Amino acid sequence: MKVYTRAGDDGTTGLLYGGRVRKDAALPSAYGEVDEAQAVLGLARAEAERGGELDTLLVALCRDLWIVMTELATAPENRHKLTAHQHVIEQAMIDALEARIDELSARFDPPTEFVIPGENRVSAALDLGRTVVRRAERAVLADGVSSPLAVAYLNRLSDLLWTMARWQEGEHLHTRSVDAPGGAPS
Numbered sequence: 001m002k003v004y005t006r007a008g009d010d011g012t013t014g015l016l017y018g019g020r021v022r023k024d025a026a027l028p029s030a031y032g033e034v035d036e037a038q039a040v041l042g043l044a045r046a047e048a049e050r051g052g053e054l055d056t057l058l059v060a061l062c063r064d065l066w067i068v069m070t071e072l073a074t075a076p077e078n079r080h081k082l083t084a085h086q087h088v089i090e091q092a093m094i095d096a097l098e099a100r101i102d103e104l105s106a107r108f109d110p111p112t113e114f115v116i117p118g119e120n121r122v123s124a125a126l127d128l129g130r131t132v133v134r135r136a137e138r139a140v141l142a143d144g145v146s147s148p149l150a151v152a153y154l155n156r157l158s159d160l161l162w163t164m165a166r167w168q169e170g171e172h173l174h175t176r177s178v179d180a181p182g183g184a185p186s
Contacts, residue, residue, distance in 0.1 A: 016070065017078035026143035031072035033136035034154070038065040040132050044125035054122070054168065057100070061157065064093055068150055076145045089149040097156040104160075104167045111166065119169040126165035133158040 012020045013028050021027060041058050048054040070087040071079065082088050117127040137154035140146045 015078070016074040017081045019075045019078070026139075026145070027072055027075070030136070030139040030143045030146060030150075031069045033132070033139040034065055034069050034072065037129060037132040037136050037157075038062050038069075040125065040129040041065070044122055044129055047122045047125055054164070057164070061160075064153070064157075067093070068153060071150060072140065072143070072146055079147075089147055089153050091149065094149065094152050094156050097153070097160050101156070101160050101163050104163045107167055108170070115166070117165070123165040123168040126161050126168060130158045130161035130165065133161060 007014065008023065011023055013023050014020050015027065041062055045055055045058040045062075048058065067087060067089055071082065071089055074082060074087075079088075084090070118124045133154055137151060137158065140150050140154060
């Protein structure tokens, strides 16, 4: 099996269960943004201890993002063909993110000021992932046909990534004062 098919050389891509659309159409743009978010989570994972808690969590999140991409790569009229618990975003996935946010948040005092990203490579990658997930969320909203659960999942995932970044910073959380003149670090 070859990696290339030449089917997309005309600027179109196939959707799951049929149909072709332009590669810059709303659905491919949305699942492309989610794909980029998954790649950034892979970058964070590359910095994590293999087999550790963070690594395990990131692998699970990447698997969830496959589900999100599958749903987004399927035309709305064909989504009934997707397999529940395998290819469809479910409320339980969002609930699991919320539970993880609550569990991780209990491990540290939340910052009271704006956070300056980059305390370490892991937290920086997680913060980057958060911003890419936010962009993906906007792309899903822009497609106008996606499941509301896709938007909710991505919204909660960005919250979790922010929480994970703070958790990974530990006691070295840098902040800047919102009252500092010109927003300069205090």
